[in-house]
Amino acid sequence: MKKCKKCGAVQSDDRTVCLDCGTVLGRPMTESEEERAEAALDDRLDGMAERTQDFYVSIPEKIMGILCILGVIAAVVMLNLVGVEKSRLVKQVPDYVSITTVGGAVITATAFDPETGELYDAEIPQAWYDRRSQLENAATAALLGLAACLGAAPLLLIPKVVWWLDTLKFRLWYDWEPSPTYFSTVVRKSAAYTFFVIGIGGVIYSYFLYFI
Secondary structure (H helix, E strand, O other), X not given: OEEOXXXXXXXXXOOOEOOOOOOEXXXXXXXXXXXXXXXXXXXXXXXXXXXXXXXXXXXXXXXXXXXXXXXXXXXXXXXXXXXXXXXXXXXXXXXXXXXXXXXXXXXXXXXEEOOOOEEEEOOOOHHHHHHHHHHHHXXXXXXXXXXXXXXXXXXXXXXXXXXXXXXXXXXHHHOOOOOOOHHHHHHHHHHHXXXXXXXXXXXXXXXXXXXX
């Protein structure tokens, strides 16, 4: 067997010119070189066959899945940071001031006058309200990112397991082994990519809100 030095095509010993690119062929390969060439060809064919499988996970998808796992960790860290910061803000408010919140947003701040026994609107700096609102928005973005990353990671890294769990009812109840269609594969990938963008975007935005 001869191997073209220009295009890498492997051809029979009786060839003097490469069929693919027209380059003059050199000496035949040694037995060890032929074995290496055959092994490389087998690996290439196996890789091509693997990429045609329904649940093949490409390198970009693996990277995206790992980023989603990191996004989950980052979202949990952000939620803890928000909790600590909100506790610090609460401690800045005097004990005689009562704060009413709805959905995390501050509605009223009421103070009690022990001398008259009356309630009055407490004066709290606008910066306090603004920071509180920022923290609530950061927590919301982190929760959205956390949920989206948790949804994207298994779809990207272990799609076969997700499919098996999703179709488990058919195996248990109907003794039927379903196979994914082209449409279901497209839907899975589209959902994974959408969750990835929302998840990573939400986590990044939560850190932006926290540190601005």
